[in-house]
Amino acid sequence: MAVPTVTTSHPNKLKTANLGFPRMGQQRELKFALEGFWSGKRSAEDLALTAKTLRAEHWLLQRAAGIDFIPSNDFSLYDQVLDALVLIGATPERFGAGPVTLDRYFAMARNSQEQTAMEMTKWFDTNYHYLVPEWSAGITFQVDTTKILCEVREARALGIETRPVLIGPLTLLLLGKGVDGLDRLTLLPKAITAYREVLAQLNAECVDWVQIDEPILATDLPDGAADAFRTAYAALTKSPVKLMLTTYFDAIGDNLPLAVSLGTAGIHVDTVRAPEQLTPVVAALNATQVLSVGCVEGRNIWLTNFSHASSLLSAAVAALGAHRVIVAPSSSLLHVPQNLRGESKLPARLRGWLRFAEEKIAEVVALASFDSDAGAANAVAIADREAAETTVNPAVRSQLAALVASDFSRAIPYADRTAIQRAELGLPLFPTTTIGSFPQTANVRKHRAAHKHGHETTEEYEAFLRSAIEDCVRQQESIGLDVLVHGEFERNDMVEYFAAFLDGFTFTENGWVQSYGSRCVKPPIIYGDVARPEPMTVKWTEYARSLTSRPMKGMLTGPITILQWSFVRNDIPRQQTAWQIALALRDEVRDLEAAGIRIIQVDEPALREGLPLRRADWDRYLGWAVDAFKLATSGVDNATQIHTHMCYCEFDDILPSIAALDADVISMETARSQMELLEAFRAYGYPNEIGPGVYDIHSPRVPGTAEMTRLLDLALQVLKPEQIWVNPDCGLKTRGWDETMHALRNMCQAALHLRSSSQVM
Numbered sequence: 001m002a003v004p005t006v007t008t009s010h011p012n013k014l015k016t017a018n019l020g021f022p023r024m025g026q027q028r029e030l031k032f033a034l035e036g037f038w039s040g041k042r043s044a045e046d047l048a049l050t051a052k053t054l055r056a057e058h059w060l061l062q063r064a065a066g067i068d069f070i071p072s073n074d075f076s077l078y079d080q081v082l083d084a085l086v087l088i089g090a091t092p093e094r095f096g097a098g099p100v101t102l103d104r105y106f107a108m109a110r111n112s113q114e115q116t117a118m119e120m121t122k123w124f125d126t127n128y129h130y131l132v133p134e135w136s137a138g139i140t141f142q143v144d145t146t147k148i149l150c151e152v153r154e155a156r157a158l159g160i161e162t163r164p165v166l167i168g169p170l171t172l173l174l175l176g177k178g179v180d181g182l183d184r185l186t187l188l189p190k191a192i193t194a195y196r197e198v199l200a201q202l203n204a205e206c207v208d209w210v211q212i213d214e215p216i217l218a219t220d221l222p223d224g225a226a227d228a229f230r231t232a233y234a235a236l237t238k239s240p241v242k243l244m245l246t247t248y249f250d251a252i253g254d255n256l257p258l259a260v261s262l263g264t265a266g267i268h269v270d271t272v273r274a275p276e277q278l279t280p281v282v283a284a285l286n287a288t289q290v291l292s293v294g295c296v297e298g299r300n301i302w303l304t305n306f307s308h309a310s311s312l313l314s315a316a317v318a319a320l321g322a323h324r325v326i327v328a329p330s331s332s333l334l335h336v337p338q339n340l341r342g343e344s345k346l347p348a349r350l351r352g353w354l355r356f357a358e359e360k361i362a363e364v365v366a367l368a369s370f371d372s373d374a375g376a377a378n379a380v381a382i383a384d385r386e387a388a389e390t391t392v393n394p395a396v397r398s399q400l401a402a403l404v405a406s407d408f409s410r411a412i413p414y415a416d417r418t419a420i421q422r423a424e425l426g427l428p429l430f431p432t433t434t435i436g437s438f439p440q441t442a443n444v445r446k447h448r449a450a451h452k453h454g455h456e457t458t459e460e461y462e463a464f465l466r467s468a469i470e471d472c473v474r475q476q477e478s479i480g481l482d483v484l485v486h487g488e489f490e491r492n493d494m495v496e497y498f499a500a501f502l503d504g505f506t507f508t509e510n511g512w513v514q515s516y517g518s519r520c521v522k523p524p525i526i527y528g529d530v531a532r533p534e535p536m537t538v539k540w541t542e543y544a545r546s547l548t549s550r551p552m553k554g555m556l557t558g559p560i561t562i563l564q565w566s567f568v569r570n571d572i573p574r575q576q577t578a579w580q581i582a583l584a585l586r587d588e589v590r591d592l593e594a595a596g597i598r599i600i601q602v603d604e605p606a607l608r609e610g611l612p613l614r615r616a617d618w619d620r621y622l623g624w625a626v627d628a629f630k631l632a633t634s635g636v637d638n639a640t641q642i643h644t645h646m647c648y649c650e651f652d653d654i655l656p657s658i659a660a661l662d663a664d665v666i667s668m669e670t671a672r673s674q675m676e677l678l679e680a681f682r683a684y685g686y687p688n689e690i691g692p693g694v695y696d697i698h699s700p701r702v703p704g705t706a707e708m709t710r711l712l713d714l715a716l717q718v719l720k721p722e723q724i725w726v727n728p729d730c731g732l733k734t735r736g737w738d739e740t741m742h743a744l745r746n747m748c749q750a751a752l753h754l755r756s757s758s759q760v761m
Contacts, residue, residue: 014313014325014368017069017292019211019246019268020165020332021058022357023076024514026342030054034077034518038110044102051077052154059160061358066365069244071211072151072162074332078109078517081130081175082118084167088194089142090187092118092134093179099144109517111699119177119673120516120698122609124215124249126299126335127523127565129516133176135184141194145201152205163244164207168214169195169232170225175216185228192235199239209265211244212236217259218250218270219613226258233262244268244292248331249299250613251277260284268292271312272330278312282319290324291316296355296363298331301511301525301567303355303385304363306378313367327368333357337511345509350527353385356511391569393503393529396580403579408630410638410662414688417638421664424598424639425551430712430726430751433483433691435645435667436555436601437491437731438472439740444489465490469540473547475741480748483551483599486544488733494557494603495565499524501536502584505566519734524566526577532584535591542595554592554600558644559585559628564606575624585632593636601643602633604661608646608654622657629661641665647693647730652680659686667691669729671703675714682718690719693729694750695743700736702743708750716754726751 024030033050036042055075062070076083085091086100095108095115109131111117120129148164155162169191173184202210216225237243242265251274252259259267267285271278271293278293285291293316295309316325339358343351355363366374385391410417447464450456456464472487491497499505505524512520537554545552559581568577585602592600607629612621633642644661647669651658658666670677670692678692692715694708715724726747732740 013370014317014322014327015068016066016364016368017163017211017244017268017326017328018062018067018071018333018361018364019213019248019294019298019329020071020074020334021062022334022336022338022514023054023074024338024512024520025054025057026338026510028512028520030077031518031520038106038518047077051075055151055154056158059155059158059162062361063160065358065361066368067361069163069209069211069326069328070155070160071165071332072155073148073164073166074334075151078106079129079131080165081123081133081167081172082109083147084172085133086144087148087166087198088172088191089144090133090135090139090172090191090194093136093138094134097140097142111696111701116671116696117699124219124613125609125611126249127513127515127521127606127609128335130175133172134179135173135176135182135187136179137182137186139187139190141187141190143194143197143201145198148198149201149205152202152207161208163209163211164202165211165213166195166198168212168216168245169236170229171214171216173228174222174225185224188228188232192232195232195236196239199236199241203239203241207241209242209244211246211268212264213246213248214259215246215248217245217247217252217255220615221255226255229258229262233264237263242266244290246292248273248294250274252281253277253614256280256284260286260289264289266290266292266326268294268326268328270294270330271309272297275308275312278315282316285320290326291320292326292328294328294330295367296327296329296360298329298333298360299335300570301336301354301356302570303353303378303381304360304367305382306363306367306375307382309367310370310375313370327364329360329364333360335513336360337508337513342510343508346506349384349388350506350525352381353527354525385571391504391528391571393531396529396531396583399583400576400579403631408627408634410634410636412638414662414664417664418689420638421598421641425641427482427551428755429721430724430754431482432726432748432751433481433553434476434485434727434744435729435731436485436488436553436603437494437733438475438485438487438489439735439737440489440733441737444468448490448492465540466543469544470547473544476744477548477550479741479744480752481550481744483553484544484548485553485555486540488555488731490540493521494731495562496522496524498536498557498562499526499566501534502530502532502581504528504530504580521565526563526566526569528569530577530580530584532587536588538588538591538595541592541597545596551599552597553643554589554597556585556588556592556600556602556632558602558604558607559632560610560625561604561606563628564610575628578624578628579631582628582631586635589633590635593640598639599641599643600633600636601645602629602663603645604629605645605647607658608651611654618654622654626657626660629663633663643667643691645730651677655680655684655686659684659688663688665689665691665725667693667725667727669693669696670715671696671711671729675711675718678715678718689723689725690715691725691727692719694726694747695728697728697730697732697735700739702739703746705746705749705753708747709753712750712754721754
């Protein structure tokens with residue numbers, strides 16, 4: 001077999017590739033087109049035109065930058081996993097069969113009055129949410145290549161030959177869940193047939209290379225998966241289309257012999273997360289395989305150390321020859337903002353240390369050219385960052401060094417605290433509450449923007465906030481909620497809001513990153529040691545408490561979530577940054593308690609998200625992550641009740657760590673999964689209180705009282721009545737007031753029904 005051709009006209013110039021590009025557009029054009037379509041204000045044709053325009057812009061800029069292998073089919077109207085299911089005809093049976101229309105596509109992604117949407121969970125250890133495949137025996141696997149071929153043709157019309165991206169069959173199968181206990185791998189023969197048909201149609205379209213993503217190879221494979229890989233790729237590599245087997249987010253590790261044996265034309269590895277794997281990978285490759293070296297960070301925003309990356313590339317070239325080495329980002333650039341051009345307010349010095357998607361592509365090209373001028377400029381920037389005094393706070397480091405064991409635990413166990421807290425709070429059985437935020441209406445956003453841009457005085461803005469908070473409190477009282485919140489109208493984002501008060505953070509103006517669907521977040525940048533100069537939430541929480549006799553809950557974002565949902569500095573260990581954030585939150589928790597707040601919720605939806613991909617590395621991470629939460633929350637009185645919230649993750653395998661958090665109450669997303677998660681808590685014997693979400697807040701659908709009561713009945717099959725709180729799945733920030741009020745009234749009625757039911761008397 002001949003070596004796949006990636007040769008270049010210049011012996012010192014390597015070929016370059018990109019694995020995926022941000023979708024939303026510099027001004028979030030796709031977000032607004034999607035939301036306009038969903039609201040009925042924009043047509044399907046308008047949405048399609050926006051998407052086509054963005055794809056063209058992104059392909060053209062990658063070509064102009066000098067990228068040789070430009071991806072297609074990395075663009076999505078909602079989620080790449082859902083797109084993969086549509087491609088091979090494996091969408092959930094409950095949504096019907098046949099070609100997937102735009103309406104059905106969005107029905108699977110977003111709830112409707114008729115059907116609950118597919119579950120979402122995190123894409124490996126990122127903050128991107130994917131829709132979880134539902135594998136059932138009756139899935140027909142009817143291939144539909146409309147989208148993937150359309151994009152190949154669109155790019156070709158621009159004079160650009162693309163490398164289409166596929167999620168590999170094993171990653172797709174293993175990231176899904178079997179319906180009624182189905183073994184996912186029993187569907188492998190059908191999946192292979194579908195993938196072979198896709199490759200056949202791409203070959204007929206004269207596509208040369210296909211990027212086939214199998215990041216599951218960077219994890220501990222379940223039983224049977226290795227044989228399934230061999231079976232699948234023995235069939236897929238018969239296609240004339242050359243396959244670039246793509247792994248990322250960690251080392252291939254013990255799966256390296258398997259990956260090489262699959263016989264793909266090329267293999268991509270992440271040498272940012274795992275630079276140590278380059279040597280064994282190079283040694284393992286067969287004589288015909290091309291190596292794609294992911295040496296530019298695809299997930300964080302710091303500049304690449306060219307000296308380090310160039311040494312990796314030089315080693316690869318020395319072993320394989322330039323014709324067998326491709327330079328690429330470590331992963332898709334989906335996880336970073338599009339470019340730095342719109343960032344006029346970042347400090348100039350800090351800006352010099354940052355690289356977004358377009359700048360990362362430029363780094364790839366410069367590294368592939370072994371550009372000496374670019375290397376010299378890079379060395380200056382690296383040295384400048386290392387010398388910066390603004391990144392170190394001696395007082396914070398001294399505080400960390402002085403911590404003792406008692407700083408990481410409550411004074412008495414939960415079993416003793418709970419009686420004290422129940423006497424203090426006087427709550428009924430099945431207490432009702434929300435997760436924290438209430439609708440961020442256009443009027444709320446208008447006032448916040450007006451104040452931010454100087455069009456509204458601080459006095460005017462705060463008068464508006466007081467009015468909004470008072471109205472929210474009155475609405476909650478009228479609904480009958482037992483534990484109230486202030487609504488969070490002053491908060492733009494659950495991480496960015498807190499970061500604005502903390503030293504060591506800075507912000508972008510347009511650094512948007514897709515979280516799911518049209519949902520975009522603007523992660524703060526942690527560039528230095530973290531400290532809290534002043535209280536962050538006390539003012540508005542204390543004001544809300546003054547308006548009611550009912551318990552008012554303080555709302556904070558936890559240290560691991562702030563860490564995970566920020567762009568984190570990479571010059572000190574993540575543990576150190578997490579504990580710095582925890583110390584800042586510890587001060588805030590104590591100040592809330594001093595202001596009379598007896599229930600404080602510290603949300604940690606990203607706890608599991610931070611898990612390393614390999615189980616061998618879990619204990620170390622979970623140890624310091626749990627300690628970060630306990631450091632933040634353990635300085636309160638026994639009568640103060642600590643809550644936490646988690647969503648979109650599996651708890652089964654980390655329940656000991658969740659129990660170790662020692663939160664008095666944990667709330668979680670369970671509505672889409674029909675309370676499946678609670679079984680793990682019963683099996684573990686979890687003793688503390690739990691608020692299983694009784695309705696999904698990610699669509700305007702309003703579930704009825706009977707539906708919520710049924711879910712609570714399911715919860716009662718695995719939990720004791722005194723353990724159960726009643727709440728939505730998540731915060732209500734993205735919802736409208738009418739639907740929110742209707743749904744919460746139904747929720748409170750469901751709680752009242754259970755209180756009066758003979759089964760719990």
